Amino acid sequence: MSVIQVKDLKKSFQSVEIIKGINFTLQEGRCIALLGPNGAGKTTTLRMLSGLMKPSSGSVNFSGLEKETDIRQFIGYLPQHPIFYEWMTGREFLEYVGKLAGMSKADVKKRTDELLELVGIADAKNRRIGKYSGGMKQRLGIAQAIIHRPKLVMLDEPVSALDPIGRREVLELLEKLKEETTVLFSTHILNDAEEVCDDILFLHKGKLVESGTMEELREKYQQAKIDLVFRDDMEGILKSFSEKGLLQSYLIEGGKASVMVENIEEARRAIVEEVMKENLPLVKFEINRTSLEDVFMKVVQS
Amino acid sequence: MRQWFILFNKEMLEMARNFKWVWVPIAFILIGVMDPITTYYMPQILDSVGGLPEGTVIEMPTPPAPDILMMSIGQYNMFGVLIIVLITMGLIAGERKSGVAGIILVKPVSFSSYITAKWAGGLLLVWVSYFVGLLASWYYVGILFKWIPFGDFIQAFFTYGIWLSFVLTVTIFFNAFFRSPGVVGFASIATVIVLSLVSGSLSHLLEWSPAQIAGYTGEFLSTHSFPEAMLPTTLLAVGGIVFLLIGAILVFRKKELAA
Numbered sequence: 394m395s396v397i398q399v400k401d402l403k404k405s406f407q408s409v410e411i412i413k414g415i416n417f418t419l420q421e422g423r424c425i426a427l428l429g430p431n432g433a434g435k436t437t438t439l440r441m442l443s444g445l446m447k448p449s450s451g452s453v454n455f456s457g458l459e460k461e462t463d464i465r466q467f468i469g470y471l472p473q474h475p476i477f478y479e480w481m482t483g484r485e486f487l488e489y490v491g492k493l494a495g496m497s498k499a500d501v502k503k504r505t506d507e508l509l510e511l512v513g514i515a516d517a518k519n520r521r522i523g524k525y526s527g528g529m530k531q532r533l534g535i536a537q538a539i540i541h542r543p544k545l546v547m548l549d550e551p552v553s554a555l556d557p558i559g560r561r562e563v564l565e566l567l568e569k570l571k572e573e574t575t576v577l578f579s580t581h582i583l584n585d586a587e588e589v590c591d592d593i594l595f596l597h598k599g600k601l602v603e604s605g606t607m608e609e610l611r612e613k614y615q616q617a618k619i620d621l622v623f624r625d626d627m628e629g630i631l632k633s634f635s636e637k638g639l640l641q642s643y644l645i646e647g648g649k650a651s652v653m654v655e656n657i658e659e660a661r662r663a664i665v666e667e668v669m670k671e672n673l674p675l676v677k678f679e680i681n682r683t684s685l686e687d688v689f690m691k692v693v694q695s
Numbered sequence: 696m697r698q699w700f701i702l703f704n705k706e707m708l709e710m711a712r713n714f715k716w717v718w719v720p721i722a723f724i725l726i727g728v729m730d731p732i733t734t735y736y737m738p739q740i741l742d743s744v745g746g747l748p749e750g751t752v753i754e755m756p757t758p759p760a761p762d763i764l765m766m767s768i769g770q771y772n773m774f775g776v777l778i779i780v781l782i783t784m785g786l787i788a789g790e791r792k793s794g795v796a797g798i799i800l801v802k803p804v805s806f807s808s809y810i811t812a813k814w815a816g817g818l819l820l821v822w823v824s825y826f827v828g829l830l831a832s833w834y835y836v837g838i839l840f841k842w843i844p845f846g847d848f849i850q851a852f853f854t855y856g857i858w859l860s861f862v863l864t865v866t867i868f869f870n871a872f873f874r875s876p877g878v879v880g881f882a883s884i885a886t887v888i889v890l891s892l893v894s895g896s897l898s899h900l901l902e903w904s905p906a907q908i909a910g911y912t913g914e915f916l917s918t919h920s921f922p923e924a925m926l927p928t929t930l931l932a933v934g935g936i937v938f939l940l941i942g943a944i945l946v947f948r949k950k951e952l953a954a
Binding site: 444 | 698701702705709712713793794795797798799800801802803804951
C-alpha cells in the first residue's frame with residue numbers, strides 16, 4: 394500500500410527552478426533513501442513533503458486522507474541541522490513536542506522514557522539541551538520525529554554530521570524504525586543507503602534520474618567487471634591478456650586491476666585457464682558486484 | 696485549547712529560565728522610581744554637583760504630584776516601549792531564524808495558537824512589569840510629595856496600558872513578517888516613532904490615534920476627566936490590536952517556514 398504520492402512536484406526560487414517536476418510513490422513499511430549529490434534538491438524535496446515549503450506546482454497526496462486534512466500529525470520530520478530550545482532538558486523537549494502532537498499526558502511520559510532509552514540519551518535526559526553534543530542532538534532529533542508514531546518519518550541527512558560510531562548507532566536505529574513505520578531519509582553517503590534501504594530515489598539537478606529497489610538498480614547497472622591482483626608484473630600480464638582477447642579493457646589502480654569483460658562466465662573460465670596454463674602469480678580474483686557508488690557515478694554522469 | 700495552554704506554559708517557562716521574569720520587572724521599577732526621586736532631590740543634587748556661584752539660592756516650585764507620576768509614564772513612553780520591543784522582537788522571528796520553528800511547526804500545531812500564545816505570554820509579562828513599575832512610582836510620589844488617589848492611579852494605569860499593549864502587538868505583527876529579529880525591532884520602533892510624531896504634530900486631525908493615549912492619560916491625571924476623544928481612541932486601539940493579531944496569523948500561515 395502506498396503512503397504518499399508525489400505528482401509533478403516543482404519548486405522555483407526567484408525564477409530558478411530547483412525541483413524540476415518529480416514523481417514518485419512511497420510504499421508502506423519500506424525504507425527509502427533519497428540520494429543525490431550536494432545541491433540536488435534533497436532538502437527542498439523533504440521540506441515540501443513535510444509542508445514546511447509550498448510547492449510551486451504539483452501535488453503531494455497522503456493515501457486515504459482528504460485534501461484538506463492536516464497531514465502534520467501523520468509525519469515526523471528531522472531537519473538537517475536540528476535546533477532545539479537550548480534551555481529545555483531533553484526530556485522536557487520530547488514531552489513538549491509529544492503534547493503538541495496531541496498525545497495524552499500518560500502516553501507522552503511513557504513514550505518519552507521509551508524513546509530516550511531507544512536513542513541512547515537516557516543518561517542525559519535531565520540535562521539542558523544546550524549542553525548536548527552534536528551526536529546527542531541528532532539522536533534527540535530522531536526521537537522527536539517519531540514520538541507521535543507517525544506513518545512516515547522523514548530524516549534529512551541523519552548521519553552526515555556524526556562520527557563513525559554515532560553513524561553506526563543511528564543506522565542501527567533506522568533498522569529498528571523500519572519495523573514500525575515508513576522511513577524516508579536523504580543522504581549523499583552511498584554506503585549508508587546501501588546498508589539500510591530497500592528502495593532508492595536518485596535525485597540529480599532537481600530531477601528524479603533513477604528509482605527502484607536496491608536489487609533492480611544493481612541488476613540494471615550490473616557491469617561485467619572482475620578485480621584481479623597479481624603478485625608481480627601486473628602490467629605485463631594484463632597486456633598479454635588483452636592481446637589474447639580475454640578482456641575488453643583494464644585499469645590498474647592502487648595495486649588492483651579492474652577488468653571489463655563481455656561475459657562474466659566466459660571470462661572467468663578463460664582467465665582461470667590462462668592462469669593455470671602460464672602458472673601466473675594470481676593473488677586475488679573477484680567478480681565485482683556493482684556498488685551503489687558505481688550506479689551513482691553512472692547516473693550522475695549520464 | 697489544551698494545545699494553546701501547552702504553548703503558553705512553554706512561554707512562561709522560557710521567560711522564567713532566561714530571567715525575563717526578573718529583569719523586566721526590575722527595569723520597569725527602576726524607570727518608574729527614577730523621576731519621583733530625582734525630582735525630589737534635585738536641589739540637593741544641583742548643590743552637591745556644584746559649579747554654581749557662592750550664595751546662589753535655588754528655588755524650585757514643587758511640581759504637583761500627578762505631574763510627577765506622568766513623568767514616569769513619559770519615561771515608559773520611551774524606555775518602556777524600547778524594552779517591550781526588545782523582549783518581543785525575537786519571539787517568533789528568532790525561533791524561525793534559528794530553525795526551532797521548523798521542528799515545532801511540523802507537529803500539528805495551530806498557527807493561531809502559536810501566535811496568540813506568544814502574544815499572551817508577552818502581554819502578561821509586560822502588564823505585570825508595568826504594574827509593579829508604575830506602582831513603585833505612585834508609592835514614591837506618595838511618600839515624597841502627595842498621595843494620588845489609588846482609584847486615579849488604577850485608571851491611569853489601565854488607560855496607558857492600552858498603548859503598551861498596542862506596541863507589543865505591533866511587534867508581534869512584524870514578527871510574522873520578517874525572519875530577522877533585528878528587522879522586526881527596527882520596523883516596530885520606526886512604526887511607533889512615526890505614529891507618535893505624526894499624531895503629535897497633527898494632533899487635531901488624528902485625535903483618535905492610539906499614540907495620543909499617553910497625552911490623554913496625563914490630561915486625566917491633572918484634570919480628573921478624560922477628553923472626549925478617549926473612548927474612540929480606546930476602541931480604535933483595541934480594534935487595532937485585534938486587527939494586527941489576525942493579520943499576523945494570516946501572514947504567518949502563508950509564509951514558508953523554512954528558508
